[in-house]
Structures are given as C-alpha cells and as structure tokens.
Amino acid sequence: MRVQVNGEVREVSDQLKLSELVSELSLTPERVAIELNKRVVRRNQWAATMLADGDRIEIVHFVGGGGRQWAEGRRQ
Amino acid sequence: MSTAAAALTDHFEIANRTFHSRLIIGTGKYRSFDEMKAAHRASGAEMVTVAVRRVPLDRSSESFLDHLDPSLQILPNTAGCYSAEEAVRTARLAREALNTEWIKLEVIGDQTTLFPDNEQTLEAARVLVKEGFIVLPYFTDDLIMAKKLLDAGCPAVMPLAAPIGSGLGVQNPTNLRIMREQLPDARIIVDAGVGTASDAAIAMELGADAVLMNTAIAEASDAARMAQAMKLAIEAGRLAYLSGRMPRRLYASASSPTSGVVR
Numbered sequence: 185m186r187v188q189v190n191g192e193v194r195e196v197s198d199q200l201k202l203s204e205l206v207s208e209l210s211l212t213p214e215r216v217a218i219e220l221n222k223r224v225v226r227r228n229q230w231a232a233t234m235l236a237d238g239d240r241i242e243i244v245h246f247v248g249g250g251g252r253q254w255a256e257g258r259r260q
Numbered sequence: 261m262s263t264a265a266a267a268l269t270d271h272f273e274i275a276n277r278t279f280h281s282r283l284i285i286g287t288g289k290y291r292s293f294d295e296m297k298a299a300h301r302a303s304g305a306e307m308v309t310v311a312v313r314r315v316p317l318d319r320s321s322e323s324f325l326d327h328l329d330p331s332l333q334i335l336p337n338t339a340g341c342y343s344a345e346e347a348v349r350t351a352r353l354a355r356e357a358l359n360t361e362w363i364k365l366e367v368i369g370d371q372t373t374l375f376p377d378n379e380q381t382l383e384a385a386r387v388l389v390k391e392g393f394i395v396l397p398y399f400t401d402d403l404i405m406a407k408k409l410l411d412a413g414c415p416a417v418m419p420l421a422a423p424i425g426s427g428l429g430v431q432n433p434t435n436l437r438i439m440r441e442q443l444p445d446a447r448i449i450v451d452a453g454v455g456t457a458s459d460a461a462i463a464m465e466l467g468a469d470a471v472l473m474n475t476a477i478a479e480a481s482d483a484a485r486m487a488q489a490m491k492l493a494i495e496a497g498r499l500a501y502l503s504g505r506m507p508r509r510l511y512a513s514a515s516s517p518t519s520g521v522v523r
Contacts, residue, residue, distance in 0.1 A: 191314070209315075217312075224349075224352045242349075244312050244357070245321070246358070247288075247313045248287035248290065248296070248310065248311070249287060249288040249310055249339045249474075
C-alpha cells in the first residue's frame with residue numbers, strides 16, 4: 185500500500201505497524217515524534233497502530249533553531 | 261544588600277520555574293557544535309530554544325539534543341509555522357518528543373520580514389493553553405496583543421525588538437516602556453532583533469524581564485565572547501533599571517557648586 189511520510193509517497197507492505205515503519209527507517213524511537221493524519225501518536229502506541237493506505241505520517245526531531253533557520257524541511 | 265548579593269537574589273519566575281539568568285538563547289546558525297557549546301557556557305543561560313523539523317529519511321542523522329549541555333532547559337519552538345494549525349501540531353509533537361509542556365510559540369506572517377501573524381498566534385495560544393501547554397508567544401510589540409495573550413493564559417509574552425536576525429536592536433523603545441508600565445506584573449521577554457550588547461542592555465533598562473536571542477551570538481565573529489558580553493550587558497541593564505535612572509534633561513545641570521570659583 186502507499187503512505188506518505190514527510191511529504192513523500194512510500195510503498196510499504198499492507199500490514200504494517202507504525203513501530204515497524206520506524207524500524208524500517210532506522211530511526212531511534214526516543215529521538216523522534218510522530219503524527220499520523222494530523223494526530224500525535226504516543227510512542228507507547230506505535231506498536232498498536234496499524235497503518236492504512238493513504239495515511240499521512242510526519243516524523244520529526246529537533247534541530248538547532250531560534251531564528252531564520254526555517255526554510256529547510258519545513259513541515260506542511 | 262551588596263551588589264553581589266543583589267545579583268544572586270535577582271531571579272524571575274515563569275509558570276513554576278525560577279530563573280537566575282535573564283538571557284535565553286537559541287541553538288541555530290552556529291558554525292559548529294563546539295562553538296555552540298562554548299557560547300552556551302559563556303552566556304550563563306539556563307534555557308535554550310530548539311526547532312522541530314522533519315527527520316531526513318534518506319540519511320542517518322545524529323541527534324541534535326545530544327550536543328546540548330544536559331543542565332539546560334530545552335524550550336522547543338514552532339519556528340517555520342505559518343498558521344495556528346501548523347503551530348499547534350508542531351507544539352504537540354514537541355511535547356511528545358521532549359516530554360515538556362513548555363513551548364515558544366511563533367506563527368510567522370511573512371517570509372521576508374518573519375514578522376509574526378499576531379492573529380494566528382493568539383488563536384494558537386488559546387488552543388495550546390487549553391491543552392495544558394506553558395505558552396511563551398512571540399509577537400509584535402503591541403500592548404493590546406500583549407493583554408490578549410496574557411488573558412488567554414500565557415505566563416509570559418515575547419515582544420520583538422526588531423525582525424528576527426536583523427540585529428537592529430530595539431526599534432521601538434517607547435512601546436516597550438509603555439508595555440512595562442501598563443503591565444507591571446507581566447513577564448516580558450524581549451525576543452528577536454538584538455544585535456550587540458548595548459541592545460540587550462537597553463531592552464533590560466526598558467524593564468524587560470529577560471532577553472531571548474540567537475543570531476546576535478551565533479553570527480558574531482567570536483560567539484563565546486559575544487555570549488559573555490550579552491550576559492554582562494543584561495546584568496548591567498537590569499541593575500540600571502533597578503537603580504532608578506536619573507531624569508533626562510534638555511539643558512545642563514551642573515554637578516559642582518556654581519559659587520566659590522576663583523576668578
């Protein structure tokens with residue numbers, strides 16, 4: 185099925201949990217936060233969250249900031 | 261009370277936290293992590309801001325937070341958001357990732373000036389306060405907006421001195437003076453536009469509780485040294501404010517007796 189991750193369309197297996205997507209992307213769970221269809225999914229819920237076709241996922245982390253550094257990778 | 265003792269007891273509170281440093285700084289635009297860490301140390305700041313961004317998926321990225329001194333309080337911001345909705349979503353993500361209720365709210369209205377969209381800022385502030393966030397909003401130095409943000413439940417307000425990254429210093433001292441006079445109990449933190457030490461001192465002399473800056477330090481040739489300058493400037497400005505300055509006069513007022521001069 186197709187989901188959108190950080191604005192990019194991604195082909196993933198049909199039965200995929202959010203926690204599995206995080207592993208697939210080689211991300212450190214403690215360093216990121218995830219939003220699924222505009223709702224934050226708490227880390228302890230990732231394993232219980234099944235993705236569906238067309239889902240929009242935003243995965244964010246922290247970067248240096250405090251001023252003009254907004255242009256790159258701005259969330260939609 | 262001696263000056264040293266006065267400096268030690270001069271603290272301020274936001275929500276449930278006490279701060280001894282009146283300098284809050286950002287983490288952006290430094291040439292290197294080492295430079296950033298040195299500047300943070302020299303500044304004496306107790307709180308630093310970080311931005312929330314999409315994780316790059318095509319390459320591995322180290323955690324930015326690992327480069328921050330663990331004793332610093334991290335204040336996530338909603339930099340880059342152009343609507344209340346984006347800001348609220350960003351704040352919720354930041355809260356989840358950092359396990360903090362604190363959020364520095366920025367909703368920008370225009371790409372060139374990075375001036376805040378006050379209306380969207382107020383809307384986002386109302387939503388976030390209801391959700392239990394400790395909201396520190398960035399806005400233009402407008403007294404009426406300050407009152408609305410405080411009434412909405414923001415424990416502090418952050419009027420800009422000048423556009424973000426402009427280094428112009430306080431452009432409207434009168435506005436800040438009025439704001440301090442009309443809101444004597446409010447926490448007012450001047451944010452954005454500070455360029456050099458005297459700008460920070462002036463902000464404090466106008467009655468600000470603290471100053472937030474990023475570019476002024478990060479883009480100085482010697483960031484750590486400028487951070488130290490800012491620390492001292494903010495202390496000086498605060499002391500001057502507490503000392504009750506002399507009045508300005510149009511004409512001279514002699515300091516020495518006018519009679520008894522040899523002629």
